[in-house]
Amino acid sequence: GQNIDQPTEMTATEGAIVQINCTYQTSGFNGLFWYQQHAGEAPTFLSYNVLDGLEEKGRFSSFLSRSKGYSYLLLKELQMKDSASYLCAVKGGTGFQKLVFGTGTRLLVSP
Amino acid sequence: EAQVTQNPRYLITVTGKKLTVTCSQNMNHEYMSWYRQDPGLGLRQIYYSMNVEVTDKGDVPEGYKVSRKEKRNFPLILESPSPNQTSLYFCASSPGGVRRYTFGSGTRLTVV
Numbered sequence: 001g002q003n004i005d006q007p008t009e010m011t012a013t014e015g016a017i018v019q020i021n022c023t024y025q026t027s028g029f030n031g032l033f034w035y036q037q038h039a040g041e042a043p044t045f046l047s048y049n050v051l052d053g054l055e056e057k058g059r060f061s062s063f064l065s066r067s068k069g070y071s072y073l074l075l076k077e078l079q080m081k082d083s084a085s086y087l088c089a090v091k092g093g094t095g096f097q098k099l100v101f102g103t104g105t106r107l108l109v110s111p
Numbered sequence: 112e113a114q115v116t117q118n119p120r121y122l123i124t125v126t127g128k129k130l131t132v133t134c135s136q137n138m139n140h141e142y143m144s145w146y147r148q149d150p151g152l153g154l155r156q157i158y159y160s161m162n163v164e165v166t167d168k169g170d171v172p173e174g175y176k177v178s179r180k181e182k183r184n185f186p187l188i189l190e191s192p193s194p195n196q197t198s199l200y201f202c203a204s205s206p207g208g209v210r211r212y213t214f215g216s217g218t219r220l221t222v223v
Contacts, residue, residue: 033211042201042214043154087154097142097161098169099203099212103153 002026004102006088011108012078020073020105022088030091034062034073037085037104046073046086075107083109113138117202117215124192124222132187132218134202142205143185144169144212145177147198154201160185161207192222 003025012018024032031050035043049055049064049071061074073086085104092098115136124130136143144159146169156169160179174196176188185204189196202215 040199040217040219042216045211045213048211089154097205097207098156098159099144099205100156100170101146101154103151 002090002092002098002100004088004090004100006086006102006105008103009106009108011110014078014080014109014111016078017074017076018078018107020075020086020088020107022071022073022102024069024071024088024090024102026069026090026092026100028092029066030097032062032064032071033089033091033099034060034071035087035089035101037087039085043087078109080109080111083107113213115202115204115213115215117200117218119218120216121219122221124220126193126222127191130189130192130220132189132200132202132220134185134187134215135183136185136204136213137183138204138206138213139182140204140213141182141207142212143179144203144205145175145185145187146201146203147171147196148201149198157187157200192220194222196220197222 006022033048034046037043047062054063059076064071087104088102145157146154158177160166200218203212205212
């Protein structure tokens with residue numbers, strides 16, 4: 001099966017940097033995804049990692065260590081609009097196509 | 112525009128009255144999936160389909176049915192809805208492989 005853990009809630013200040021951690025256990029691994037979700041809306045894709053290392057995309061970066069079952073999402077120069085839930089998801093399982101989500105980290109950015 | 116379309120967006124129904132939530136994608140994606148989202152529990156997979164006529168159970172399939180007769184459509188059927196199926200439902204599709212999922216806008220279902 002697959003199991004994903006991430007913190008429930010985090011707070012940060014506008015302009016700061018925040019790191020959201022995710023640890024996972026999975027049978028079969030075919031990539032780790034980060035999604036952003038505003039309340040009541042659909043998740044939107046932020047990044048994915050399939051190999052170890054850092055992937056940078058503007059203000060967002062994501063890191064993966066497959067041997068440690070660990071990833072983080074780094075958000076720089078925080079803006080108020082970054083207040084949202086951030087979902088870590090692992091693709092794996094039978095056929096390596098099953099996408100399982102963590103419960104999400106709610107980030108609150110304050111002025 | 113490439114998208115996943117779910118209907119309806121909002122639905123209130125009574126216990127036991129069969130309903131179908133439709134999902135359609137125009138991206139020729141092979142992989143489609145249904146999730147439900149509940150406070151504190153996150154997104155949980157109900158069913159998924161790796162191609163036409165190929166479906167499999169996710170983590171919470173009880174009380175739901177799906178079908179994949181055409182590549183673009185993946186309806187979710189609740190034969191006899193119960194109040195514990197009140198939730199926010201999302202359909203998603205992907206080309207397969209290590210590529211992103213695209214989500215529909217969601218269906219908020221209330222069963223009274």
